[in-house]
Amino acid sequence: MDFDGVYTDPTEEGENCSRFFRNKILSLGLSEFNLDSEAKVDSWLGELRARQAASPFSYGWRSEGRVSAFTFEDPFIRNIGLADFLDHLVEEGNPRAKGILTRLKKTDKIGSFGKLSEWSFLQLKHAKRADPFAKKWVEETIRSGHEIVIVSNSATDKIEEFLEQNKFAPDARPKVRGGARKFGLGKSPRPLIIAKTPENGEIRIDTDRPFYEEALMELKPDAVVGDVFCLDLSLPIRLKREGKLNFKWGIFYRHRDYTPSAMVDLVTGRGTQVPEVTLLREWSQLTPSTTVSNSKPL
Ligand SMILES: [Mg+2]
Known part of the structure; x- marks a missing residue:
């Protein structure tokens, strides 16, 4: 996550x-x-x-x-x-x-x-507040026996502090791998084409993200959840296509008020070039038994 x-x-x-x-x-x-x-x-x-x-x-x-x-x-x-x-x-x-x-x-x-x-x-000083639905989902999922790891660009100690301040139960606390540098690109673009539009031509996203790739290959997650398509999801899609990881629960694009509708249309609309992605509007979509995924076999 x-x-x-x-x-x-x-x-x-x-x-x-x-x-x-x-x-x-x-x-x-x-x-x-x-x-x-x-x-x-x-x-x-x-x-x-x-x-x-x-x-x-x-x-x-x-x-x-x-x-x-x-x-x-x-x-x-x-x-x-x-x-x-x-x-x-x-x-x-x-x-x-x-x-x-x-x-x-x-x-x-x-x-x-x-x-x-x-x-x-x-300059940001305010403590971050947990999204209550995310917290509830995380705690329940860990209690049902799953392992959750936060892989984030933010520093590990800041996230640990957040979990403490927001009272994540000690028996239901995700592991933290901060400083993940998901934005850090390598030398070769290894582009993922997400769309071909008349206005913007071919839209490509660099997936050569060596720091993030190292984390993913080590953790081998069944699911990945992120709100920024480029940073969080483009590399998992490539790794899935290459058969390196299978993400059997799915690759989830967390939808929020600020999520650009153009991006949602591009990646989950008709004619998407990335059918591996599921838009996550509600946490209830993501449960081990009823995982909703529009992933199609390639
Ligand atoms: Mg994010």
């Missing part, structure tokens, strides 16, 4: 990240770039998001210079992806984007928008 977005709803954390990001830009008081009020900064960032939405698969969380997860996939990657787009604008010579960075380097030694988004993420 993934952690953020599966055990929690990160919407509020993502919004707070956006606010820290916006407020830092606002604090520079850049009147020469017409960015010296909340309304002006918001309107500019809003315009950038709209421009970005026109090419949703071009920006996001990068690794090895390539996009590892698309910008709109979860509330955190939304910020990381906006920063990616801003760094792209700097390279293009956009005066406002360049102006902000020049000032940020002076005032805060922040040298890229990517760094500003990392900084914004680090």
Whole structure:
């Protein structure tokens, strides 16, 4: 299981990240770039998001210079992806984007928008709250004799602390494998084609994720659950196709309010290129005896 977005709803954390990001830009008081009020900064960032939405698969969380997860996939990657787009604008010579960075380097030694988004993420202080349905499902499943392992990019101690604070019963606590670097790409893309659309052409996702692959091959799970298709599910699909793992319960795409409907359509709609994936709207869909899966034999 993934952690953020599966055990929690990160919407509020993502919004707070956006606010820290916006407020830092606002604090520079850049009147020469017409960015010296909340309304002006918001309107500019809003315009950038709209421009970005026109090419949703071009920006996001990068690794090895390539996009590892698309910008709109979860509330955190939304910020990381906006920063990616801003760094792209700097390279293009956009005066406002360049102006902000020049000032940020002076005032805060922040040298890229990517760094500003990392900084914004680090400002998050609030304790995470467990999704009660996820918690109930996890506890019941462990008590019925199954093993659950959280494989997450977040640090192990943070997740352990979360399990403690949210009172996961000691006899029904998942194991934790944090710092999993699922976003970390290797040298070769090993692309998974998820769609061929007239608007976006062929949409490919890099599945060469050596750190995540090592974890999966060691754990050999019967099921995988994640809310970010690129990070959590693209590699399991490849491993299943290669016959390395069979995921006999299934590969589950956790649906949340922020899950992009375009992505849901692409991966679970008619004509999907990835029939291995099941959309998980309710935890009741995922029980050992009544596992719902639309997986078709290949
Ligand atoms: Mg997640």
